[in-house]
Amino acid sequence: DAKTTQPNSMESNEEEPVHLPCNHSTISGTDYIHWYRQLPSQGPEYVIHGLTSNVNNRMASLAIAEDRKSSTLILHRATLRDAAVYYCIRGNDMRFGAGTRLTVKP
């Protein structure tokens, strides 16, 4: 039972916005949505989390659908250093899944 579903890969051009989707259709009312990313040859790093309202921080924005069955991580201007695998995690589930591999083209 995959608690979250993400595309395997996405491509973006440098300095353009990137929208990374995540489906979590069976989410419960108290489950937070967490995003991590993993740069090549590094451990994952925390990006952002949210519950219902859209969230912004210095790294990214998180847009959560009104029914909370999906969310989107937004990188406002992709840079080459944003090339990584992005993981969406639901609630207290400790499973990262396979994530979305983001390629950024110069």
Added chain:
Amino acid sequence: GAGVSQSPRYKVAKRGQDVALRCDPISGHVSLFWYQQALGQGPEFLTYFQNEAQLDKSGLPSDRFFAERPEGSVSTLKIQRTQQEDSAVYLCASSPITGLLPYEQYFGPGTRLTVT
């Protein structure tokens, strides 16, 4: 400040050997997690410590895997009688937050274990 460090960064073991992997968490972090990451896959949760107490070890794949954190700081993941399927990157993460939560975890660079 200093992040999570792991040693060794690379380890090659012959099948059947025992290995010990070390994690130095961020000072003062209460929670410590171990993950296993196979090539091309996301991290898989192994075990969780709150201070010195191992509160969850549901992800340990077999009784050959053992983890400890005796003084609530440094942790060691030990794998006995290594098998080829144990080849993976072993990640350690620490957090100032108590609880088995995927929130505000700070990861180390991992130890790449290759079993030949």
